[in-house]
Amino acid sequence: MLNVKSFFEKNKSKLPCIAFDILAMPVAWIIVYWFKYAADGIVSHLLAKDALTALSILVIGQIICYFKFKVYRGLWHFSSLSDVIRVMQATVVSVILATPFLHFISIFEVVPRRVLPLYCLILTALLCGGRLVLRYWTDKRHQAPIQTDDIVQRILIVGAGQAGAGLVRDLKRTLIYIPVGFMDDDTSKQGLELHGVPVLGSINDLPAMVLQHQVDLLFIAIPSANSADMRRIVSFCEASMRPFRTLPSVQALALGQVDVNALRQVSIDDLLGRDQVTLSWDKIAANIHERCILVTGAGGSIGSELCRQIMMLQPQKIILLDHSEFNLYQVEQNLSQEFPTISIEPILANVIDAVAIKALFQRVQPNIVFHAAAYKHVPILEHQIRAAICNNIIGTQIVAEASAAAGVEKFIMISSDKAVNPTNIMGTTKRVAEIYCQNLNTRVTTQFITVRFGNVLGSVGSVLPLFQKQLASGGPLTVTHPDMERFFMTIPEASQLILQAMANGSGGEIFVLDMGEPIKIMYLAEQIIRLAGKTPGKDIQIKFIGLRPGEKLFEELFHASEQLVPTEHEKLFQAKFREMNWDDLMQTMALIHQACELNQQKQLLHLLKNLVPEFHNELLPHLQVEIVEQPVGI
Known part of the structure; x- marks a missing residue:
């Protein structure tokens, strides 16, 4: 009733x-x-x-x-x-x-x-x-006249689309913003009005329109703009000498969050991030849902984000392996709070501890292993050859062999663009790890898959946190060379690539992401300064310090001898690996173990050169030796 x-x-x-x-x-x-x-x-x-x-x-x-x-x-x-x-x-x-x-x-x-x-x-x-x-x-x-003129800001909106229309409606309800016009490259809109506000011209005309209409503030209302578009728009905003803000994303538009409160400062991710990749989530989930997953290096930047995305797919259990007690505690606490119903087992162990690794794998019998544990700091590893080889090569071998012995279905190794034509110890050790896993794949039932990508924005030891720290202390920002370029991606994007490669791979592949165009480190430093509201070279200096040991001006994503072929996913490419004689490979791996135990630095470098003939390290002449023994068939 x-x-x-x-x-x-x-x-x-x-x-x-x-x-x-x-x-x-x-x-x-x-x-x-x-x-x-x-x-x-x-x-x-x-x-x-x-x-x-x-x-x-x-x-x-x-x-x-x-x-x-x-x-x-x-x-x-x-x-x-x-x-x-x-x-x-x-x-x-x-x-x-x-x-x-x-x-x-x-x-x-x-x-x-x-x-x-x-x-x-x-x-x-x-x-x-x-x-x-x-x-x-x-x-x-809400448009009542305001008596105090000095608090009113004249606004120019970049983008006369759906987001711009929603934004101008919200601006008209405020007492402090007066929208004076739109800027849009669509010529069919120029000269028309949107909610009574004229479309004044193209984005190229932005600096002139700012002066002509006495604009105080710029709002970017193009949530769908990719990073290249954003870099162009921001360059014109900077040329206008006015502060600017942006709507967050196309997802915010879908949620109806198109208002003044949604506006934020332009971030470096807006300028360097790339178009969101569409993933085959059903295919990925089929490998993860209700399965036992093990992640090495789980406390690192990539490892922790990878764990978070895995947890979203509801695994039966996840094993977090890391040698850092603090990092392991932190990632375990964060995941437990966000996913309280999923079983999490933190394991404090080093990947070079063969006894602990083998015992763990035999006990938990994981279905999928993501091997993210590695030493990655290029200049440090140039002078720590033994540590780099022990962790990145021997550690990978130990985890790979334990995976094969435990019947793991898929083993995904996280590699780097520095493994291509390496000029440093880090890249060379990652290349050897690739070679070992690819060749082991043909001898066991476990499917070994390699994922190779460029620099990750915001990861521990990367350039972005360094720039932010230097900026906070007043500069200068240190750049090694004005022409240095790198490929960049965000931590979530890198983790998603790993998951997509895991789903696509059937064993023996090297997956390479279509990284787009490389970004100059000089440009990154300048944008970090500008986004903080300062002027490069005036408020904050940029200092060139020269190439560090092992660094290259340009990174590559695949070797010239690797046959790069497309896959069913438009943003993933597959590189064919070079098969090696297994007996020769295992003999060299045994010599690497022996040289590590005896701390024979020159012998270790010699063995790396044998396995990776394209390795050139001109910055370490005191360790270069003549290659006369132990040739390895390729």
């Missing part, structure tokens, strides 16, 4: 709107009869019993339809096109549903059928018109 008191309490804020709609129904009915019977005694026809009965039936049916179509869900003061459409749909449907019933009780013998379409049209006009008038009045009221 309908609780009238409860109904009125629940809909108290909607009662004025409901009352308006109920009042509009007899008004529309009167207007219809006025059109129909103006010259023939309108009052007598209106007060006829059948006419009142028909109106009563329509009013009851329409109120029910209005609630069913959620006409009263939106705020009346901010009615939009979607609200108007709901009103039209509810009005038409209610009249259509009432027509058979009115026919059944013979109302149409007195009330002409032609009254209903006209009534429907006029009622819709009254209801929608009332809402739009109130919306217009609300907007005008």
Whole structure:
């Protein structure tokens, strides 16, 4: 039974709107009869019993339809096109549903059928018109003149699309922002108006329009812009010498978050990030859901984000392996709070501890292993050859052999673009790890898959945190060379690439991401300074310090001898590996173990050169030796 008191309490804020709609129904009915019977005694026809009965039936049916179509869900003061459409749909449907019933009780013998379409049209006009008038009045009221001119900011909006339209509507309701125009490259929009605000020209005209219209602040309203577009837009914003902000993303637009509060500072990710990659989540989930997953290096930048994305796919259990007690504790705590229902087992161990690794794998029997543990700091490893080889080569061998012995289905090794034509110890050790895993793949049932990508923004030891720290201390920002370039991606994107490669791989592949164009480190340093509101070379200096040991000016993603072929995923490429004689490879691996135990630095370098002939390290002449022994077949 309908609780009238409860109904009125629940809909108290909607009662004025409901009352308006109920009042509009007899008004529309009167207007219809006025059109129909103006010259023939309108009052007598209106007060006829059948006419009142028909109106009563329509009013009851329409109120029910209005609630069913959620006409009263939106705020009346901010009615939009979607609200108007709901009103039209509810009005038409209610009249259509009432027509058979009115026919059944013979109302149409007195009330002409032609009254209903006209009534429907006029009622819709009254209801929608009332809402739009109130919306217009609300907007005008918020545009009241301001006495204190110095707090008003004149705004120029970059982007006259859906996001720009939503933003200008919100700006017009504020007291501190006056939108003076749009800038858009679409020539069909230029010279037109959007919500009364003119589209002044293209983005190239931005600096001139800023001066001409005395603009104080720039808002970028193109959430779908890729990084190349953002770099271009930001360059013109910087040339205008005005502060600028941006809407966050196309996802925010989808969620309706297009307002002044959603605006934020442009971040370095906006300029260096790339178009979001569409992943085969069903295929990825099939490998992860309700499976036991083990991640080495789980406490690192890539490892921790990889664990988080794995947890979103609901594994049965995840094993977190890391040699850092603090990092392991931190990642375990974060994941436990975010995913309290999934079993998490933290393991404090080093990948070079063969006894611990083999025992762990035999006990937990993981289905999928992600090997993210590695030493990655190039300059440090140039002088720590033994440590680099022990961790990156021997550690990989130990984890790979334990995986094969435990019947792991897939082993995904995280590699680096520095493994291609390496000039440093880090890249060379990663290349040897690639070679070992690729060749082991042909001898065991475990599928060994390699993922190779460029620099990761914000990862531990990367250039971005260093720049941010130097900026906070007042500079200078240190750049090794003005021409140095690197490929960049975000930590989540790198983790997603790893998952996609895992799903696509069947063993023996090297997967390489389409990284787009490399970015100059000099450009990155300048943008970090500008985004902080400072001027490079004036407020914050940039200092060139020269190439560090093992560094290259340009990185590569694949070797010239590797046959790069496309895959079913448009952003993933596959590089064919070089098969090696297994006995020769294992003999060299045994010599690497022996040289590590004896701490024979020159012998270790010699063995690396044997396995990776393209390795050139001109910065370590004191360790270069003649390659005369132990040739390895390739």
